[in-house]
Amino acid sequence: MTDDEVRDLLGAYALDAVDDIERRAVERLVVQDEAAARELATLQAVAAELGAATSAEPPASLRATVLAEVARTPQTGRDLPAGAVPVPVPDEGPAVRDDLRERRERRRRLTRFGIAAAVVAALAVPGAVAIQQHERAVQAEIRAEQLSDLLTDPASVVLRGEATGGGEAVAVLGAEGAVLLAEGLPALDGDLVYQLWAMRDGVPVPAGLLDVRDGTVQALAEEGYLPGDGLAVSVEPAGGSPQPTTDPVLVLIPG
């Protein structure tokens, strides 16, 4: 099916009047096409009016049944508790030997990074829907199949968060790699770059520099990233750093 053929199905899709193959085709289109996604949202809202117009009270006994089920049904994608991210503890020895100074300084930075990571992670909310908007918002630099492989893997985790200082991002964390999609990031001075980190047990591992254009980036983290890691972004001097030198502007860590 061409995109135009799929676009013609938006109305039928909103009424659940398409077959499974067409359903998937529409869902693929709205991920890439902002206008199609907007039209579909409108058509679905209209369709829901048709449904809501038929309102009928369910059996009274159903309420207690559902509320009892709710009491023992865990929710998915709840906010992470701030303690979810292990934070390295700085050495508190009474005397600091010169040869330890650099190590301590690095640890201090890592600690601040870790604490900030915990705070920002608490704000990160997984969102399957959010990812669609961000995929649309960014240019197709990552190959479509890399993204769809990640997204269709049931083991993948999708996290969304806001960057300190502006911008929002979505991370798709998978078994084979991770993707970061961000938009609205503030422009940096020429001697600064955004650097990507894989966050492993509270410790950042370099995962490449981000090629942010007009505040937007989509990056595939292959090197440095291992399954189970989160992603973080910090602002670093041109060329990047072996360890972060500033607090992260963004941290997305799975629960």
Place this chain on the structure above:
Amino acid sequence: MTAVAQGDQQAFAQLYDLLSPAVHGTARRVLRDPDHAAEVTQEVMLEVWRTAARFDRDRGSVRTWAVTLAHRRAVDRVRSVQAQRDRDQRNLDGEHHAPFDVVAEEVEDTMEHRRVRQCLASLTATQRDAVVLAYYGGRTYREVSEELAAPLPTVKSRIRDGLLRLRDCLGVAA
């Protein structure tokens, strides 16, 4: 909804009271069976609870989300086990000869219901038939095309044009 996403069961009870009539009515309209409709209502309300944190208000209202879930599940049920039997039964009922009436039966006479009825009445007869058969009848647009003896592209555009006209009439913003 924010409270529900944070695990507040009391807030969910309120949300249940708010949403369940629309969810149940939608499922019942499509399934035409109170027991199946109650099962769908239970499934949908539990899904609302389970995935509340994923709800994205930028994409539409909570009610749109819940009703969309209900319709999808109801239609999936119709199409699985009892699909053929139900369709045969509906053909015997001759329901599609008067699709506009299906909206009226068994339904609380709410203001909302009257408004939707008035707006459905503002569609052309062919738009209305296509929209009503597909949505309330749970048919695919291919089935609609067969039943109305209209070409597929025509049915697709009648559905879309019909929905857009409804949008204007109902003042749906989304």
